Amino acid sequence: MQIELTVSDMACGACVQAISDAVRGLDSTAQIDADTTTKLVKIETDRDRGELEKAIAAAGYTIA
Numbered sequence: 148m149q150i151e152l153t154v155s156d157m158a159c160g161a162c163v164q165a166i167s168d169a170v171r172g173l174d175s176t177a178q179i180d181a182d183t184t185t186k187l188v189k190i191e192t193d194r195d196r197g198e199l200e201k202a203i204a205a206a207g208y209t210i211a
């Protein structure tokens with residue numbers, strides 16, 4: 148399924164990389180599409196939203 152999260156402090160490519168790494172730590176096959184302008188992160192995964200939010204928060208980012 149596709150999950151969309153808004154990560155308000157995702158500002159640049161390094162942020163996208165860190166967030167992608169956090170997501171892939173949960174699901175190594177996740178497809179991630181992140182837009183630093185809209186702050187929207189689209190994740191194609193079978194993990195649930197709560198797990199993804201926790202992993203991204205643990206990497207130091209804020210889910211809006």
Ligand SMILES: [Cu+2]
Nearest residue numbers: 158159161162
């Ligand atoms: Cu950044």
